[in-house]
Amino acid sequence: MLAMHNSLFDQSTTHPQRATWSEFPDVLIHAKEPAVKGHPAYREAKAGDVLAAQVLIRDNFNPAKVAALEALLPGVQPLLVSAHAFEREGVNAIPEVFADVLGQTLGWPVDAGVVQTNVVGHTGADGFSRLARQASFSGPIIPGADYVMVDDFIGMGGTLANLRGYIESQGGRVLAAVALTGKPYSAKLSSSPERIQELRKKHGNELENWWCARFGHAFDALTESEARYLVRTENADTIRNRIAAAE
Structure with missing residues (x-):
C-alpha cells in the first residue's frame, strides 16, 4: 500500500478543492488517443449512450494496465470512483462504464455516488479554458477509505486533481488514477x-497571490x-488575460 501524506486543502466554498502534491503514481492510460476518439462508438458514448461506452471500452481495454494497477496496490481493494461528467451533449457515460468494467475485472467495489456538479466544456478546449473552467464535485x-480515480481522458489533469482534492478533503485517500486515453506527457499528475x-521564478509572487x-x-x-x-x-499579464477571456 502506498504511503500517504498530509495534504493542505482550500476550505473555501467558492473554489473546487485541491490537495498539494507529494509522490503520486503516474496515471495508467489504457489506449492511444486516436484509437479512442476515432472509434465509431466514441461520440455516442460521450453523449451518454451506455451500450456505446461498453463497446468503446471493450475495444480499448488494456489488460497490461490492469495488471499494473493491481501490482501498484497489492492486497488493497480500493473504491473505484468516476466523475459523472456533464458534457454539452449529455452526461458522459465513459468514466462510469469504465469503472464498472475495472471493478468486475479486479473484484473491486465501485462508488457511483460522486458527481461533477458543473459543466466545464473541456472537450476540445485549449489550455487556458481548461485552467479557467474547473470541475467541482459532490457526493458522499x-x-x-481508499480510492482509485477513473476517467475517460486526461489532458492537463485538472479534473483528476480536483476530484482528488474533493475526496481527500472529505477524509478519503486517493491512491492512484486510471484513464481510458489521454496525453502521455500528462500521465504525471504530481508537479x-x-x-x-x-x-515561481518566472512569474513571481504577484501571480501566485492572484x-x-x-x-x-x-x-x-x-x-x-x-x-x-x-x-x-x-x-x-498574458496568463491573467487569457484566463479572464476563457471564463
Whole structure:
C-alpha cells in the first residue's frame, strides 16, 4: 500500500478543492488517443449512450494496465470512483462504464455516488479554458477509505486533481488514477518541485497571490502539465488575460 501524506486543502466554498502534491503514481492510460476518439462508438458514448461506452471500452481495454494497477496496490481493494461528467451533449457515460468494467475485472467495489456538479466544456478546449473552467464535485465520501480515480481522458489533469482534492478533503485517500486515453506527457499528475520553482521564478509572487485568490490554491497544487503550461506562457499579464477571456 502506498504511503500517504498530509495534504493542505482550500476550505473555501467558492473554489473546487485541491490537495498539494507529494509522490503520486503516474496515471495508467489504457489506449492511444486516436484509437479512442476515432472509434465509431466514441461520440455516442460521450453523449451518454451506455451500450456505446461498453463497446468503446471493450475495444480499448488494456489488460497490461490492469495488471499494473493491481501490482501498484497489492492486497488493497480500493473504491473505484468516476466523475459523472456533464458534457454539452449529455452526461458522459465513459468514466462510469469504465469503472464498472475495472471493478468486475479486479473484484473491486465501485462508488457511483460522486458527481461533477458543473459543466466545464473541456472537450476540445485549449489550455487556458481548461485552467479557467474547473470541475467541482459532490457526493458522499467514506472517511479513511481508499480510492482509485477513473476517467475517460486526461489532458492537463485538472479534473483528476480536483476530484482528488474533493475526496481527500472529505477524509478519503486517493491512491492512484486510471484513464481510458489521454496525453502521455500528462500521465504525471504530481508537479515536481523543480517545475514549481521554475514557475515561481518566472512569474513571481504577484501571480501566485492572484492565483490563490482566483482558484483557492497555490502553485504547488497544480498538476505537472498545468505548471508546465504556465511556465511556457510569456508573462503573468498574458496568463491573467487569457484566463479572464476563457471564463
